[in-house]
Amino acid sequence: xxxxxxxxxxxxxxxxxxxxxxxxxxxxxxxxxxxxxxxxxxxxxxxxxxxxxxxxxxxxxxxxxxxxxxxxxxxxxxxxxxxxxxxxxxx
Numbered sequence: 001x002x003x004x005x006x007x008x009x010x011x012x013x014x015x016x017x018x019x020x021x022x023x024x025x026x027x028x029x030x031x032x033x034x035x036x037x038x039x040x041x042x043x044x045x046x047x048x049x050x051x052x053x054x055x056x057x058x059x060x061x062x063x064x065x066x067x068x069x070x071x072x073x074x075x076x077x078x079x080x081x082x083x084x085x086x087x088x089x090x091x
Contacts, residue, residue, distance in 0.1 A: 025081035027074065031064065040082060049087045050079040 031037045038046070047053040054075045057068060068074060 024074065024077035028068070028078050037062075044082060044084075047079075047084060050076060050084050051087050053079040053082070053084055 025040070029040070032043065033039055034042070043053070047056055054072065057065065057075050060069070
């Protein structure tokens with residue numbers, strides 16, 4: 001029984017690690033579907049650059065975003081997948 005529980009915990013940990021390593025819009029889209037949180041179109045209307053997107057994500061007080069707030073590279077990847085550009089490229 002202990003072996004089964006340990007295996008289940010290990011697999012769950014590996015899945016979480018893999019999802020963190022595969023950050024980007026795919027990680028966000030599960031919640032940002034227009035029902036739980038604003039969807040892709042609303043984000044593109046609200047944020048015009050990568051920097052604005054990251055600031056907005058870090059300003060959210062929802063506890064479900066606490067892990068993502070720390071993951072700057074994941075937020076940058078999500079912004080890039082959305083098509084947002086860094087501020088200096090927009091000028």
